[in-house]
Amino acid sequence: MSTTNIIKESTKEKTEILSDYRLACESREASLLGRKEVFMGKAKFGIFGDGKEIAQIAMAKAFEKGDFRSGYYRDQTFMLAIGELTLEQYFAQLYAHTDVEADPASAGRLMNGHFATRMLDDNGELKALSKLKNSSADISPTAAQMPRLVGLAYASKLFRENNQLHQFKDLSVSGNEVAFGTIGNASTSEGIFYESINAAGVLQIPMLVAVWDDEYGISVPQEYHTTKSSISEALKGFQREEGTNGYEIFITKGWDYEDLIDTFKKAAKLSREEHVPTLVHVKEVTQPQGHSTSGSHERYKSKERLEWEREHDCIVKMREWMITTDLATAEELDEIEKEAKQFAKNAKNAAWKAFNASIKQDEKEALELLSQAVHESAYKDVLQGLRNNLKNALNPIRLDSVKAVKKALRVIRKENIPARKKLQEWVKRVAKDNFDNYSSHLHSQSALAALNVKEIKPEYTDDSALVDGREVLQSCFDHALARDPKVLAFGEDVGKIGDVNQAFAGLQEKYGELRVGDTGIRETTIIGQGIGAALRGLRPIAEIQYLDYLLYAIQTLSDDLATLQYRTRGGQKAPLIVRTRGHRLEGVWHAGSPMGMILHSLRGMYVLVPRNMTQAAGFYNTLLQSDDTAIIIECLNGYRLKERIPENIGEFTVPLGQPETIREGEDITIVTYGSMCRIVMEAAEQLKEYDISCEVIDVQTLLPFDVNHTIVESLRKTNRVIFADEDVPGGASAFMMQKVLEEQNGYAYLDSKPVTITSKEHRPAYASDGDYFSKPNTEDIFDRAYEIMAEVNPQKYPDLY
Numbered sequence: 001m002s003t004t005n006i007i008k009e010s011t012k013e014k015t016e017i018l019s020d021y022r023l024a025c026e027s028r029e030a031s032l033l034g035r036k037e038v039f040m041g042k043a044k045f046g047i048f049g050d051g052k053e054i055a056q057i058a059m060a061k062a063f064e065k066g067d068f069r070s071g072y073y074r075d076q077t078f079m080l081a082i083g084e085l086t087l088e089q090y091f092a093q094l095y096a097h098t099d100v101e102a103d104p105a106s107a108g109r110l111m112n113g114h115f116a117t118r119m120l121d122d123n124g125e126l127k128a129l130s131k132l133k134n135s136s137a138d139i140s141p142t143a144a145q146m147p148r149l150v151g152l153a154y155a156s157k158l159f160r161e162n163n164q165l166h167q168f169k170d171l172s173v174s175g176n177e178v179a180f181g182t183i184g185n186a187s188t189s190e191g192i193f194y195e196s197i198n199a200a201g202v203l204q205i206p207m208l209v210a211v212w213d214d215e216y217g218i219s220v221p222q223e224y225h226t227t228k229s230s231i232s233e234a235l236k237g238f239q240r241e242e243g244t245n246g247y248e249i250f251i252t253k254g255w256d257y258e259d260l261i262d263t264f265k266k267a268a269k270l271s272r273e274e275h276v277p278t279l280v281h282v283k284e285v286t287q288p289q290g291h292s293t294s295g296s297h298e299r300y301k302s303k304e305r306l307e308w309e310r311e312h313d314c315i316v317k318m319r320e321w322m323i324t325t326d327l328a329t330a331e332e333l334d335e336i337e338k339e340a341k342q343f344a345k346n347a348k349n350a351a352w353k354a355f356n357a358s359i360k361q362d363e364k365e366a367l368e369l370l371s372q373a374v375h376e377s378a379y380k381d382v383l384q385g386l387r388n389n390l391k392n393a394l395n396p397i398r399l400d401s402v403k404a405v406k407k408a409l410r411v412i413r414k415e416n417i418p419a420r421k422k423l424q425e426w427v428k429r430v431a432k433d434n435f436d437n438y439s440s441h442l443h444s445q446s447a448l449a450a451l452n453v454k455e456i457k458p459e460y461t462d463d464s465a466l467v468d469g470r471e472v473l474q475s476c477f478d479h480a481l482a483r484d485p486k487v488l489a490f491g492e493d494v495g496k497i498g499d500v501n502q503a504f505a506g507l508q509e510k511y512g513e514l515r516v517g518d519t520g521i522r523e524t525t526i527i528g529q530g531i532g533a534a535l536r537g538l539r540p541i542a543e544i545q546y547l548d549y550l551l552y553a554i555q556t557l558s559d560d561l562a563t564l565q566y567r568t569r570g571g572q573k574a575p576l577i578v579r580t581r582g583h584r585l586e587g588v589w590h591a592g593s594p595m596g597m598i599l600h601s602l603r604g605m606y607v608l609v610p611r612n613m614t615q616a617a618g619f620y621n622t623l624l625q626s627d628d629t630a631i632i633i634e635c636l637n638g639y640r641l642k643e644r645i646p647e648n649i650g651e652f653t654v655p656l657g658q659p660e661t662i663r664e665g666e667d668i669t670i671v672t673y674g675s676m677c678r679i680v681m682e683a684a685e686q687l688k689e690y691d692i693s694c695e696v697i698d699v700q701t702l703l704p705f706d707v708n709h710t711i712v713e714s715l716r717k718t719n720r721v722i723f724a725d726e727d728v729p730g731g732a733s734a735f736m737m738q739k740v741l742e743e744q745n746g747y748a749y750l751d752s753k754p755v756t757i758t759s760k761e762h763r764p765a766y767a768s769d770g771d772y773f774s775k776p777n778t779e780d781i782f783d784r785a786y787e788i789m790a791e792v793n794p795q796k797y798p799d800l801y
Contacts, residue, residue, distance in 0.1 A: 014327055018336065020081075020257075021322065024053035024315050025340035027077040030087050031289060033348050034094055034112065038293040042352065042395055043094045046293040047113045049074035051254070051286040052212050054314035057081045058260035059210055059280075062268035063180060066173055068536070069135040070149035071182035072142075073113035074212065078182070082133045084117050087344055091351035098437040099358055100569055102351070105137065107569035109438070114138040118571040119535070124446025124627065126537050128170040130177070136535055137568045139559050143183060143190035147525045147556050150199050151532015153179035153207035157275060158538065162514045164485035171537040178271045179532070181209045186217025189225045192524050192556070197247075197279075199525040201238055204245050206271040208278045210264075212254070214285040219300035232281035240276065248278045254285035255317035286313050359398050362430055366401040367391060369426055370408055373419035379411045386411075402430060441570040442604050443628055450606060450626035451704065455655045458614060458646035469613030470639040472649070473503035476617035477541075479650025480624055481511050484539060487624065490517040491526055491543025491579070500545060501581065501639040503613075523552035527578065531561050534574035539624060547582025547633055548592035554601055561629055562604030577623050578605075578631040583675035583726050588763040590636075591771065593674075596731030598631070599702060606630035606656060607703040611677040614643050615700065618654030625653070635675045657704035659711055665695030668785050669714040671736055672724040673699045676776065680724055683781035690797075692789050702732060705739045712744040719751040720788055726775050729758045752788050757781060 031048035038046040049056070052074055060081030063069070071078070079085035085105075092102040094112040102108075105116040116137035121127055136148055159165050160175025187193065188211060200207045211231050215222045227234040232249050240246030248270055252263040260282070267278040286309040290297030298306065310316070322328045370387040374380050390396065390404040405423055412420050443449065480487050489504060495518035498505030508516040519526050523544055530542030544550050550557070557578070564574050583593050598607055606623075608630055610616040616634050623630050646652050662677065663684055672680050677698050684694040695714050699706060715721055721740065723733040733756035740746040741754060757776050764774035783800065790797035 017257075017322065017327060018332075020054075020057050021315075021318060021328075021333065022336050022340055023080060024057060024077065024318065025337050026087060026344050027053050027080055028315055029341050029344035030076065030090055030347070033344055034091070035289055035293055037091075037094060037348070043112070044096070045111050046094065047073050047111070047291070048289060049076040049113065050288045051214065051309075051314065053077040054257050054318055055210070055212065055252075055254045055260050055282045055285065058257065059180065059182075059264045061261055062178075062208075062264040063133060064178075064272075065133055066130040066177040067133060068152040068177065068179045068532075069115075069182070070145045070152055070179060070532075071115065071135070071138060072145055072184065072187070073111075073115075073138055073140065074184070075115060075138075075182055076113060079115045079135065084133055084135060085115060087347035088351045088354075091348045092355060095351060095355040097351070097355045097358060099354075100571070102354055102358070104571065106567055107437075109567050109569060110138070111140075114140070114567075116568050116571060118568070120571055120573060124444060124448065124570060124573070126171070129536065130170055130173050136532075137564060137572050139563070139567070141555065141559050142187040143193040143196075144556065144559055145181060146183065146190075146193050146196035147528020148531045148535070148560055149179055149181040149207060149209070149528070150196050150203070150205070150525050151529040151534075152536065153200060153205035153277070153532070154203055154529050155533045155536040155538060157203065157205045158488070158514055158533065159536075160275065162485070162512075165538075168486070168537065175206075175275075176272055178206045178208055178268055180268075181207065183209065183211055184217070185211055185213035185215065185222065185231060186220065186225050188231045189217070195522050195525050196528065197235065197238065197277075199520070199522055199529075200277040201246050202520060204275055205277060206275045208264075208267050208271050208280065210280045210282060212285050213281060213283045214287045216287070216297075216301075218291045218295070219297075230281070232279065235279065238279075248276055250278065250280045252280065252282055254282045255312055255314040257318050257321060284312055288313060359396075359401075362398065362433075363390070363396060363401045365426060366405050369419060369423050370404065373408055373412060373417070373423065376417040376419050377412050377415055379415075382411050383408055398430075398434065402427070441565045441568075443606070444565060444573065444626070445570060446627055448625070448627040450623060450628040450630070450656050451707070453622045453625045453653055453655070456648070456652045458618065458652040459648045460644055461647055464644045464647060466642050467645050468639060469641050469643050470501050470503045470505075472613040472617050472643050472645050473620075473634075474498075474505055474507070475645060475649045476620055477504060477507060478510070480620065481507060481515055483650060484624070486537065487539045487541070488515045488517070488533070489541040489543065489579075490519050490529065492519055492521055492545045494518060494543050499543065503639070523549050524556050527553040527556045527561065527576075530576040530578070531556070531564075531574045534576040534629070535572065539575065539577075541577045541579050541620075544578060544580040546590055546592075546636075547580050547594070548589050550580060550594070550598070554597070557605070557631075558601040562602045564604070564629075566604055573627050574629060575623070575627045576629045577620065578629075579634070580631065581634040581636045583633075583636055586771065587766040591764040591775075593726035593759065594731075595702065595725065595727040596735065599732060599735050602631065603703070604629075605703070606701060608632045608656070608701045609673040610634065610654075610700065611662075611674055611698050612638055612641070612643055614646065615654055617646075617649065618652055619656075621651065622653040622656065633674065637675060654700065656701050657707035658701075659697050659699045659706050661695060661714070662698050663694065663696035665693040665718065667693045667718055668720045668722060668788060669695045669697060669711070669718045670722045670724055670781070670785070671697050671699060671711060671740065673702065674725070676724055676726060679776065679778050680781055683778045683785070686778065686782055687785055690786070692785055692797075694785060699736065702735070705736070706744070709744045711740050712746045712749070715740070715746045715749040719749055721746065721750065722755045722757060722781075722784060722788070724757040724776055724781060726759050728761050729756070731758065733758050752791060755784055755788065757784055
């Protein structure tokens with residue numbers, strides 16, 4: 001290389017290094033200012049990435065377009081370094097600014113430090129992800145980013161090894177993308193961390209995990225967290241050797257700028273080219289401000305430790321290194337630090353100004369309307385006091401205006417003055433606006449939303465085959481896999497044997513292991529595989545073998561998948577279909593129906609409870625046309641029952657939220673779902689012999705529930721209702737009752753007390769007798785319906801027992 005080129009290269013390198021130092025200083029200043037903003041009452045809570053600036057800048061240099069991040073809430077410098085966060089956006093999130101432009105990650109829905117890129121366009125369609133630097137949306141639970149990380153990396157393996165996927169250039173460039181994960185050292189104690197590490201080692205996927213190690217978990221030191229007090233030492237058994245799968249494990253220090261860059265580049269190159277998972281243990285990281293604004297680390301760290309942290313602060317060490325190597329003078333660095341402080345301060349001020357402006361118009365209108373009310377009302381003094389309190393509030397937010405106006409309306413509730421009507425209109429408008437701000441996008445709001453999928457009824461001919469229910473599903477899955485190369489299914493025993501109930505029988509042989517695959521016994525990361533693959537544009541069906549086993553994955557389903565569209569305000573989606581089976585069978589752990597838990601935990605997912613496999617097939621067809629996520633719970637005892645297979649098995653759809661009346665009746669409405677439909681229908685047939693006419697309604701989906709309020713029409717006719725299911729008392733039966741009686745105003749049509757029929761409060765006992773005496777049976781349904789009619793007409797229906 002010529003002298004001129006050497007000088008140019010040296011200048012370029014110096015410019016880059018000084019730019020990195022400037023960014024580190026800007027990020028540090030943002031952390032310091034953020035803490036002050038919380039203590040001043042301008043923000044609720046703060047958690048910051050100070051101490052990790054240099055390591056994250058180094059990692060960003062290895063992060064390329066098409067890559068994905070699944071990190072935690074201290075990655076601000078990384079997000080700044082890849083150009084997917086500005087300091088103004090950083091402060092906007094701290095203040096909870098509800099504008100998507102101000103806070104693209106969450107539109108004010110998540111506390112600060114939770115990062116995400118907007119992977120969807122304004123129509124809810126995926127952008128060209130392979131041309132973007134992508135960050136999946138953060139969540140707070142420790143290590144909860146890890147299962148999704150597995151899925152993001154797993155998708156790269158699918159895109160590389162499945163030739164049918166090479167056509168989707170906007171989603172991947174032949175699987176060359178690396179999924180970068182970040183985690184604190186203490187969070188590696190969580191079980192889902194180890195499960196994710198194991199899953200990635202088995203799958204051999206391009207996953208790079210960076211562990212920021214500051215030797216503490218809030219106040220608890222490393223020796224309480226990790227075997228050998230070192231995650232890299234504890235995971236040595238995962239180090240790959242010749243002829244084995246596994247990891248490449250790297251160790252570096254959080255203040256060593258040169259080694260950090262070299263280490264991350266090596267790890268990323270290995271993951272990218274060879275699809276080997278890598279772990280970078282970043283040691284000697286400091287946390288200058290402690291864990292968060294909720295406490296001080298001076299309470300639990302020794303003076304010696306605090307002094308060591310000051311000396312080994314990554315910015316301090318980088319400054320020393322640049323001066324020692326003559327890359328910069330102290331004066332140059334002083335100037336950079338001064339400018340960085342001002343830059344961060346300007347960003348903070350701009351974000352605060354924009355945040356206040358976003359709520360000022362409503363406040364202004366409220367004050368004007370309150371002034372009008374003061375002039376028109378007989379309660380001038382009270383109203384003037386409310387107005388003055390609002391006007392003089394320190395850093396007022398939206399709720400202050402709403403409270404003031406609602407209190408004013410209480411005062412003038414009996415006065416017929418113009419201001420009253422205007423204040424009422426203001427309340428209604430603001431309520432609508434704030435629903436959009438705080439409650440929208442629980443489910444998809446795009447044209448592809450599941451509720452928009454057109455119903456296509458199943459078609460039959462005289463020659464339609466009568467087959468086992470599992471064969472209906474098998475044919476449905478066969479058509480789905482043939483129709484769309486992005487569709488895949490995986491789970492325990494799904495591949496080689498075609499699942500424990502044979503609905504995928506023969507499909508792995510037909511479509512290959514990448515499309516129909518087996519996994520280990522690891523429910524949480526099965527869901528994580530599905531979330532990550534769905535985020536990247538694939539259409540996974542992730543199977544949890546039995547409904548009871550959902551408990552292993554409930555945290556990931558609840559905190560990550562179910563909240564995704566909501567917490568990004570429509571910025572990301574993961575249309576994962578979770579397949580499982582439950583209700584009746586045998587014993588404590590194979591016959592569960594924890595529907596109340598599911599309904600309460602999985603808001604944001606649809607919960608579909610088909611009574612047979614034809615209905616289930618219709619739901620799969622519906623969901624595969626949509627961009628919503630859902631769980632489908634098949635009837636465990638229905639796979640061998642005979643059903644006619646529709647001629648349009650791959651096309652027919654079952655709409656969500658629309659109950660089906662499966663038996664007409666006049667005396668009592670029985671509302672149920674799933675396996676209970678057969679039991680209720682049997683009881684209804686027996687009740688008919690005693691002149692009791694039951695109308696049986698299969699709700700079909702619990703979430704959404706009867707979107708057109710059709711069940712209440714049955715109550716208008718029968719004036720009596722039973723809600724029956726296999727959950728514990730107060731579970732899904734109570735949920736259905738609340739929906740029908742309160743939401744649909746069904747209470748107005750009742751002539752008898754509403755009744756719920758549920759299982760016992762314990763898990764079902766083993767064997768047929770255990771099932772019979774633990775869960776609702778035909779006789780239970782008969783007896784409760786008979787009792788209702790006996791109350792109406794005791795002479796016609798005398799006591800049975």
